Amino acid sequence: MSTTALRPVHAASPRTPRRLPRRGRPVVVDVLAGAAGLGLGITIALGIGAQSWQSVSSPAGLLTAVGRMAGLLSGYAMIVTVALSARIGPLERAIGQDRLIRWHRRLGPWGLYLLLAHVILIVLGYAGVAQTGVLAQLWQLVLTYQGMLGAAVGTLLLLMAGISSYRRARRRMRYETWWAVHLYTYLALLLAFQHQVQNGASFAGHPLATLWWTALWVALLAAVVGWRVALPVARSLRHRIRVVEVVRESPDVVSVVLEGRRLDRLPVAGGQFFQWRFLTRGEWWQAHPFSLSHVPHEHRMRITVKDLGDSSRDLAALPAGTPVFIEGPYGRFTADAATGHRVLLVGAGVGATPLRSLLQDLDEHADVAVLLRGSDEASLVLRDEIAEEVERRGGRMWEALGARTRITISGESLRRAMPDIADRDVFVCGPDAFTATVATACRAAGVPDARIHHESFAF
Ligand SMILES: Cc1cc2nc3c(=O)[nH]c(=O)nc-3n(C[C@H](O)[C@H](O)[C@H](O)COP(=O)(O)OP(=O)(O)OC[C@H]3O[C@@H](n4cnc5c(N)ncnc54)[C@H](O)[C@@H]3O)c2cc1C
Structure with a gap:
């Protein structure tokens, strides 16, 4: 080496x-969760306020009303979905990118389902009122309403991004191809915005509602441009x-x-x-x-x-x-996440890389223990450096070498090697299955969940 x-x-x-x-501040999560809840409430109120009893008294009117609400909720879900992946600094530090991306993935499909419901219900509702065929009505809506052509293109782009993110499709695709398709969602959202404020029953003729909705999208755009483009360029x-x-x-x-x-x-x-x-x-x-x-x-x-x-x-x-x-x-896989001065760092293969730098930021008086896992000594990445640093700090280091079938990391084996493990913060990095096994073993050894920190190398 x-x-x-x-x-x-x-x-x-x-x-x-x-x-x-800056340290991640949990209060940021509470404030933003509260703001997101309030935004949802306002969106639903805008949807309800745009309807009258008369407009929902017929089946076609009811379909149109539910379709409009689905459209509004879809727009709002997309705002939150994009915000979750906008790399907003305080949010990243408080929650961690891996968790934010997980939430983004969970919420993303709902925006699309609501969008599909919006298209289908509005077309059925309009066709019902006009007594025309569904396809003829769809065609007419796209060609005659202002901003509808852009919205139709945007919908297709969003569907493409959704399908390419579907687990099976994504596995067959190169990461870069998936990423390029995903990039079109920004264009799709811009195209769809015009249609929302021009045709949306909650906005047409309601300047205050239009101002609020526009402000939401402008704030989102500013966050994306600021955190994903301007800050990286400046740095x-x-x-x-x-x-x-x-x-x-x-x-x-x-x-x-x-x-x-x-x-x-x-x-x-x-x-x-x-x-x-x-x-x-x-x-x-x-x-x-x-x-x-x-x-x-x-x-x-x-x-x-x-x-x-x-x-x-x-x-x-x-x-x-x-x-x-x-x-x-x-990332939140940092020394300041530790709740005490005793730590155990566990790394498998190249998962040792963040542990090496984290070790440098730990307090000089921290009680450090390190466990490295690999099939053989050569697979322990940066082993000599880590060992040198652990020795300098007077800490302890173990190496778990051998085939997976031979090495078991359990609560019992951890407790035997480290009787005080329940009082330690544990930082784990490695393949997801390894991380899950170590986390389970730590819990079994008495480490509370809040003290188990992990970094995933797979988003
Ligand atoms: C938070 C984090 C930290 C990481 N730190 C390290 C590290 O210190 N050392 C190290 O060796 N590896 C690290 N990785 C893994 C590394 O990013 C991938 O191995 C690398 O991107 C593979 O790209 P590739 O084109 O060589 O391989 P590909 O064949 O394109 O992909 C191999 C795997 O990496 C995934 N991948 C590819 N590109 C990206 C990307 N841009 N974002 C997320 N996943 C991607 C693919 O989905 C696939 O599962 C880290 C990953 C994450 C998410």
Whole structure:
């Protein structure tokens, strides 16, 4: 394992205090959840306020009214869905990107189901009133109503994004293809907006309601542009990060050492990750998440990457001087998540990377224990560095080596190795199945859920 090239970034702890990200504040979650609930209430009230008893007294009128409500609720669900994935800083720190993306995935399909219900019910309702065929009515709506053509195109784009996110379809698709299709949802939402305020019964002729709805969409647009575009551009321009060199750690793992201006001012904590965009001819258009394996020290930092596909493989050939665009940092897998001063860090394979940088940010007096899991010694990523740091801190380190069938991590085995495990915060990173097994074992050993922290390498 070669580490000589990394010497400049290997000091045990930085000499100048680094800028750290703000702590995640649970109150942010309560405030935003309250605001989302209030927004839902206002949306439903707007939907109800646009109806009269007379308009719902016939079956066709009732279909139209329910269709309108479904349209409003679909729009609102989409606002919340997009906000969940907008990388809003305080939300990311309080909840974590993995959980936000999980919620985004759960809510996303409901926006689409409501949209489909909206289209079907409105067409049936209008056809019922006009006594025409359903297809003729659909055609007429699309061609004659202002903004409807854009809404129809938007609906098709949203359906495409929904179908491509369906688990089975997504598994067959390259990540980048799925991502590109997903990007069209922004265009789809913009196209659909015009139709909402022009044709929506709750908005046409109601300036206050229109103002409220427009303000919601403008705020969403500002959040997406601010957090997903402006902040990353500003940070990338400010820090001007470049590849210094690529160091081979093992046959399928490389470390990329990065250099930049004033990295001590980059608000990142050990254990966090960025979306990295390496600006070479073949790679500039795709960003990948990688955790820091070394926190910024003076003007350098580092990531360590396992060859798991074409892009991670290509990193081995990155030329020195390659400019890098960063988005982030993200993640709650950080030292300040610990509730006490005793910690256990558990990593499998390349899952050891965030543990390495997290170790650097732990309090000097923390009681540290580390468990590394791999099929053999060579598969323990950054093992020597981690061992060196654990030794310096007077901590303990275990290695669980061997085939899965031979090694069992259970509550009993954890308690035997570490009798005080129930008093520790446990940080786990590795394949999802491994993380789940360790979390179950920790619970069985008496570690409360709030003290089990994990980072998933799969969104
Ligand atoms: C929060 C987080 C932190 C990570 N940190 C590290 C790390 O420190 N070291 C490391 O080696 N790996 C890390 N990974 C995993 C790494 O991002 C993927 O292995 C890498 O993106 C694979 O890309 P590829 O084109 O080489 O492989 P592909 O063959 O395209 O994909 C391999 C797998 O990675 C997933 N993947 C591909 N691109 C992305 C993306 N942009 N976002 C999320 N998943 C993607 C695919 O769905 C597939 O499951 C991390 C992942 C996440 C989510």
